[in-house]
Amino acid sequence: MATNATVRGRFAPSPSGRMHLGNLFAALLAWLDVRHLGGELLLRMEDLDPDRCRPEYLSQLADDLIWLGLDWDLGWRPGETAYCQSCRTPFYQAAFKTLASRGLVYPCYCSRKERLAASAPHAADGARIYSGRCRRLSAQEKTALQESGRSPAWRVQVPGEIISFVDEVFGPQQERLDRDCGDFILRRSDGIYAYQLAVAEDDGRMGVTRVVRGWDLLSSTPRQIWLLEQLGYSVPTYCHVPLLKSPAGRRLSKRDRDLDMGYLRAHTTPEKLVGLLAYLAGLIPRPTALRPSDLVPEFSWSKVGQADRIVDDGIWEAL
Numbered sequence: 001m002a003t004n005a006t007v008r009g010r011f012a013p014s015p016s017g018r019m020h021l022g023n024l025f026a027a028l029l030a031w032l033d034v035r036h037l038g039g040e041l042l043l044r045m046e047d048l049d050p051d052r053c054r055p056e057y058l059s060q061l062a063d064d065l066i067w068l069g070l071d072w073d074l075g076w077r078p079g080e081t082a083y084c085q086s087c088r089t090p091f092y093q094a095a096f097k098t099l100a101s102r103g104l105v106y107p108c109y110c111s112r113k114e115r116l117a118a119s120a121p122h123a124a125d126g127a128r129i130y131s132g133r134c135r136r137l138s139a140q141e142k143t144a145l146q147e148s149g150r151s152p153a154w155r156v157q158v159p160g161e162i163i164s165f166v167d168e169v170f171g172p173q174q175e176r177l178d179r180d181c182g183d184f185i186l187r188r189s190d191g192i193y194a195y196q197l198a199v200a201e202d203d204g205r206m207g208v209t210r211v212v213r214g215w216d217l218l219s220s221t222p223r224q225i226w227l228l229e230q231l232g233y234s235v236p237t238y239c240h241v242p243l244l245k246s247p248a249g250r251r252l253s254k255r256d257r258d259l260d261m262g263y264l265r266a267h268t269t270p271e272k273l274v275g276l277l278a279y280l281a282g283l284i285p286r287p288t289a290l291r292p293s294d295l296v297p298e299f300s301w302s303k304v305g306q307a308d309r310i311v312d313d314g315i316w317e318a319l
C-alpha cells in the first residue's frame with residue numbers, strides 16, 4: 001500500500017506488564033486509523049518509570065502485537081533504543097531547559113500531604129489543581145528549602161490561556177489551563193521526567209500527526225497541546241477511544257490476569273481475538289474471525305462512538 005507521508009500515528013504503550021484486552025483494543029484502533037488513512041505507524045515504548053517497567057516486557061509486547069497481526073513502520077525493534085522513553089532523557093532535558101529559559105519552571109518542595117492541602121479538588125477528572133504555593137515563596141523561604149536538602153519536583157507555570165481542540169471521537173473540547181489544570185509537574189523529585197513532558201516532546205519530535213488512545217487521557221491533552229506549542233511543534237489530531245470495563249464498571253487493567261495476552265494467546269487465535277475487538281469497537285455486527293487488514297476499507301470513527309464497553313463472561317463465547 002502506498003503511504004501517505006503526512007499521516008503518522010503512534011502506539012505508545014507502557015511496558016509495565018503483559019498487555020490486556022483494553023490495550024489491544026486501543027492498539028487495533030490506532031493501527032486502523034493510520035492504515036485507513038494510508039499513513040505510517042510508530043511504536044514507542046513509554047518505559048519512563050523504572051519501578052514499573054522491565055526490559056523483558058518490551059520484546060514481549062512487540063511480539064504480542066505481531067502475533068495479533070498489527071505491524072508498524074518505524075519505532076521500537078529489538079536492540080533499537082531510539083524509541084524508548086528511558087533512553088530519551090537528553091531530549092526531555094532540552095525541552096525542560098527551553099521552558100526554564102522562559103522563566104516558566106520553578107521548584108516545588110511540597111510533600112504529598114502539602115500538595116493535597118495546597119490544591120483544590122475540582123479538576124474535571126477529579127484530579128487536584130495545584131495552587132501554585134511554591135511559586136510564591138519568599139526569598140527567605142526558598143533559601144531555607146534549598147538548604148534543607150530536600151529535592152524538589154519541577155513545575156511549569158501555566159498561563160490563563162484557553163486551549164481548544166476538536167477530538168475526532170469526543171468532539172470539541174476546551175480547558176483554561178490555570179483554572180482547570182494548574183501548574184503541573186515536568187520533572188519528579190527523583191529526577192524522572194513526567195509523562196506530560198515526555199509525551200509532548202516525543203509526539204512533537206517524532207512528527208506524530210494522529211494520537212489514538214483511551215479517553216482517560218482526554219484531560220491530559222490540553223497540557224500536551226500547550227507544551228507542543230511552547231516547544232515549537234505542530235499539534236496532532238487526537239482520537240480518544242472508549243475504555244473496556246468489567247460488569248462492575250471497573251476499567252480493565254493489568255490486574256485482570258485472565259484477559260492478558262498470556263492467557264489469550266493460549267486460549268484463542270489472533271483472528272478470533274481481532275474479531276472480538278472489532279465487534280467491541282462497533283466495526284462489525286457480531287464477532288467473526290478476521291485479520292486486521294479486513295477491517296481497513298470500512299473503518300470509520302463514527303462507528304466507534306464514545307460509550308465505554310462492558311466486557312462480561314459472554315465474550316468467551318467469541319473466543
Ligand code: GLU
Binds near residue numbers: 213
Ligand atoms: N503510555 C500510556 C499508556 O500506556 C499512553 C500514553 C499516550 O498514548 O499518550 O497508558
Ligand code: ZN
Binds near residue numbers: 133135
Ligand atoms: Zn509546592
